Amino acid sequence: MTQFRIGLGYDVHRLVKGRPLFLGGVEIPYPKGLLGHSDADVLLHALCDAMLGAAGMGDIGRHFPDTDSRFKGVSSLTLLENVTQMLESEGVRLCNADLTLVAEEPKIGPYVDGMRKRIAFFCKASPDKINIKATTTEGLGITGRGEAMAAYAIAMLCKI
Numbered sequence: 001m002t003q004f005r006i007g008l009g010y011d012v013h014r015l016v017k018g019r020p021l022f023l024g025g026v027e028i029p030y031p032k033g034l035l036g037h038s039d040a041d042v043l044l045h046a047l048c049d050a051m052l053g054a055a056g057m058g059d060i061g062r063h064f065p066d067t068d069s070r071f072k073g074v075s076s077l078t079l080l081e082n083v084t085q086m087l088e089s090e091g092v093r094l095c096n097a098d099l100t101l102v103a104e105e106p107k108i109g110p111y112v113d114g115m116r117k118r119i120a121f122f123c124k125a126s127p128d129k130i131n132i133k134a135t136t137t138e139g140l141g142i143t144g145r146g147e148a149m150a151a152y153a154i155a156m157l158c159k160i
């Protein structure tokens with residue numbers, strides 16, 4: 001592979017009652033959670049897709065299909081760990097990543113450092129290479145109405 005490779009990830013999950021909310025590998029107290037086959041951690045899914053995209057290795061739907069019972073209820077940190085291993089076998093690692101959560105609520109500020117540490121651990125990177133930020137959509141659209149959360153991620157890979 002070339003010295004640097006860049007990839008983009010995007011994901012959306014529906015917000016429902018009766019599910020825990022996991023974002024960036026951290027459980028956040030909130031009356032609703034994200035619906036999905038795994039823990040539906042929208043931030044980690046966007047990151048996995050960005051990393052796989054940068055490596056030219058498709059997307060998480062291809063590697064961890066929601067028809068596969070092995071991934072039912074699984075922590076998305078496990079998926080991230082798997083992606084990191086796949087990259088390692090291709091001779092690349094995550095250099096840095098920038099993640100944006102799109103959600104009207106809750107405020108994630110108090111949890112960001114914990115997310116960065118956890119993501120960094122599972123990516124074998126240092127926390128200062130993982131940036132996490134959030135935005136609302138000013139009450140507009142599916143995220144603004146609190147029906148869903150979305151996330152964007154961009155990842156740079158470098159040679160090991």
Ligand code: MG
Binds near residue numbers: 013
């Ligand atoms: Mg997803």
